[in-house]
Amino acid sequence: MNSKKIFDDSNKKVANTEIQIKKYQDSILQLNQEITDLSYFNFDSNEKSYFYFADKGYDMSKLLPAIQDGLYTQNEFDGDEHPLIPYGSSEGNRMQINIVRILNHKWIIADFTDGQFEGELFITYEIDEKGDLKYKLVESFLYPL
Known part of the structure; x- marks a missing residue:
């Protein structure tokens, strides 16, 4: 049993x-x-975007960090106005880009905040003939409080 x-x-x-x-x-x-x-809209899984730059001879292990770092460097600005964020910040704070996602060989989305207000950006980018990265704000929005 x-x-x-x-x-x-x-x-x-x-x-x-x-x-x-x-x-x-x-x-x-x-x-x-x-x-x-x-991962569909992500540079890492987009072969066409990858080869767009790779075929031009760019070292991808250096290019992607350079694109992101270039945006983060925009946070180091003089004065009151952020070069890409078109909104004023709350008193005593500064708007800063926090999170960046490179979608493809032309587009970026980014999150920003000053600790109180927050929003998102749609940015285009290109590398000019001198090899310099150029960013252009296309659209943005600020979340309501």
């Missing part, structure tokens, strides 16, 4: 484990699909 109970308990554990494994497999499949969806 005791060995039957041990055997039944063991079978229940195996069945529960199989159910858990199936749930985890389904969760992994769902997360993989979400990752694929989220």
